[in-house]
Amino acid sequence: MNTDTPTPDQTPKLIPKTTNIAWFTGPAFLIIAAWFVLLAPSPAIPVASTPEFSPTLLEMTIRGTVKEDPPILRVGSYEYRCNDCHDIFKSGTEKTENLYQHLDIKFNHGINNRCFNCHDQENRNKLVGRNGGYISYTEIPTLCSQCHGPTFRDWERGMHGKTLGSWETDNPNQRRLECSECHNPHSPAFPDYEPLPGPNTLRMGDQPTELHHERKGPLALPFRSENGSHTDEGGADQ
Amino acid sequence: MTLRIWESQAGEAVSNSSSRSCNCQSRPGFTRRSFLRTAPGAVGGMAAMVAALSPLKDLPEGSLPSVEEFMQKHYKEMSPEEMDAALARMSREVEDRYGVVPSIKDYKPLEGVQFVYALNLSRCIGCRKCVHACVEENNQSRSPEIQYIRVLEMPRGTTDIEEGNHHYDRPTVPGDTHYYLPIQCHQCANPPCTKVCPVEATWKDDDGIVVIDYDWCIGCRYCEAACPYWxxxxxxxxxxxxxxxxxxxxxxxxxxxxxxxxVEKCHFCLHRTRQGKMPACLEICPVGARKFGNALDPESEVSQILKTKRIFVLKEEVGTLPRFFYYFDERYPRDDGNSPESHAEPVEASE
Known part of the structure; x- marks a missing residue:
């Protein structure tokens, strides 16, 4: 035995403190580990997905067609041309209010509100130019260019309208849509569109807070009130 | 027997520890005391490690790269044979996962082509068809939602995009008091995003498109932070x-x-445009606001626009030299104010 054997009251100090700590921390670690492995929520991030919308909204629409010259109305196996009727029934007046045929035509073309501004009064198989000459139904841009000069100029260069097929100017697939393929000649303004769903950026689904509403800028979240209606500026003038 | 040995060793350890000045000549054995001293710490440490690794149990199957993918070289360093092997691997993975046999190709930039995009702000109505056509074309994630194009609804009279709003929710567009500003990758000639990439996973190709090698990206998101156009x-x-x-x-x-x-982003539909086709967002646009083409071809639509229209780029002051241009049509006000021309156009930008 050594001479410096500690007295009994000093004995507890000899047990290293780390052991004491380990006795408590060890099981604590084990419990935490078990909690992580078994019970902790998986780190899945709440995500929002795009609301459903009709796939037809994503079909490319060409609104009109390039007409044959003269235009042909096909009913069953019969084919009618404009003059088949109009040679018999002469149009007396050119006021649209007095139409009793072609009632499906909704006429909304600004100050151009007379049929015979564009259609020839005598020969209905042809369109009429400002100089009185005929314009074929296959030359619609020529007809429109008489009033819409700058737009026609832009269309010729590809700055107005839509070009499909290819961006290569020498590619035979390249095709520029003509006026009547996008615009209804009788009502050329586009109708208003229902917009497709807006963005639901990741982790930005339904987490609206007053705080976000305070934030200005395009990355700010939309604010939905309790009843779910939008109160952001975008819908203010609905 | 074993127990007895342990006990004797433990007793020895006690005597050792109780005599601090002793130069313990016995080997530091595996005593009960030393066991009790170290075991909780060791177990606790292991438990902590298990806890730290526990998110791995939620790792979806197949989300770790295969050996082939792991060993794949950088896009620019691959030989044609290695590229073929990589494309075959990708094709196999898509087939395994989605049950569709894809045609994956490596489209190279065309000679003598500088792609440019132009967008007519006088025409855009904010219908968001381009956004969703892009999602369909480019196999973007539907949930979580990833979209390359963002359409901002802007009050008329400003081009300050801080005034814009993504989340407009009208029954019909366009709104009478706003215009619409779609933003996507501007494919800058001086791109800040490629400069910050620490692994060269993104670079500017010869036709001007900024591309990403998804197999090389480490996901640090520096490029996302560097991009001034989000x-x-x-x-x-x-x-x-x-x-x-x-x-x-x-x-x-x-x-x-x-x-x-x-990271991913708009790439001007390079799998289409490098074959001569139009981008998907352009084809779907119901008002013909989007224009795409080769700026080196003087006859192309974009060349004509750059030559004759009033154009601007977003955040010109940051010096990124975007190849995505916005332009306006001239205004021809009419007396009645109902014509489509006077209806669809924003107030001229005062810059």
């Missing part, structure tokens, strides 16, 4: 893509399915 998107979650919505025409650098943890 053009880049990060796959925080595992991309989910309905099997029936897969677009099988894929390009290595464009619309092949991306893994979780990489």
């Amino acid at each position: 053009a880049r998107r990060f796959n925080f979650g595992e991309p989910s893509l309905p099997k029936d919505k897969i677009n099988p025409d894929m390009g290595y650098l464009s619309n092949r399915p991306r893994p979780r943890g990489v």
Whole structure:
């Protein structure tokens, strides 16, 4: 035995403190580990997905067609041309209010509100130019260019309208849509569109807070009130 | 027997520890005391490690790269044979996962082509068709939602995009008091995003398109932070893509399915445009506001626009030299104010 054997009251100090700590921390670690492995929520991030919308909204629409010259109305196996009727029934007046045929035509073309501004009064198989000459139904841009000069100029260069097929100017697939393929000649303004769903950026689904509403800028979240209606500026003038 | 040995060793340890000045000549054995002293710490440490690794149990199957993918070289360093092997691997993975046999190709930039995009702000009505056509074309994740194009609804009279709003929710567009500003990757001639990439996973190709090698991206998101146009998107979650919505025409650098943890963005539909086709967002546009072409071809639509229209780029002052231009039509006010011309145009930008 050594001479410096500690007295009994000093004995507890000899047990290293780390052991004491380990006795408590060890099981604590084990419990935490078990909690992580078994019970902790998986780190899945709440995500929002795009609301459903009709796939037809994503079909490319060409609104009109390039007409044959003269235009042909096909009913069953019969084919009618404009003059088949109009040679018999002469149009007396050119006021649209007095139409009793072609009632499906909704006429909304600004100050151009007379049929015979564009259609020839005598020969209905042809369109009429400002100089009185005929314009074929296959030359619609020529007809429109008489009033819409700058737009026609832009269309010729590809700055107005839509070009499909290819961006290569020498590619035979390249095709520029003509006026009547996008615009209804009788009502050329586009109708208003229902917009497709807006963005639901990741982790930005339904987490609206007053705080976000305070934030200005395009990355700010939309604010939905309790009843779910939008109160952001975008819908203010609905 | 064993117990007795342990006990004797433990007793020895006690005597050792109780005599601090002793130069313990016995070997530091595996005593009960030393065991009790170290075991909780060791177990606790292991438990902590298990806890730290526990998120791995939620790792979806197949989200770790295969050996082949792991050993794949950088896009620019691959030989043609290695590229073929890589494309075959990707094709196999898409087939395994989505049940569709894709055609994945490596589309190279065309000679003598500088792609340019132009967008007519006088025409855009904010219908968001381009956004969703892009999602369909480019196999973007539907949930979590990833979209390359953002459409801002802007009050008339300003081009300050801080005034814009993504979340406009009208029954019909366009709104009478706003115009619409779609933003996507501007494919800058001086791109800040490629400069910050620490691994050269993104670079500017010869035709001007800024591309990303999704297999090389480490997901640090520096590029996302560097982009002044908010053009880049990060796959925080595992991309989910309905099997029936897969677009099988894929390009290595464009619309092949991306893994979780990489950055992606608009690439001017390079798998289409490098074959001469138009981008998907342009084809769907119902008002013909989008124009695309080769700026080196003087006859192309974009050349004509750059020559004759009033154009501007977003955040010109940051010096990124975007190849995405916005332009206006001239205004021809009419007396009645109802004509489509006077209706659809924003107030001229006062800059």
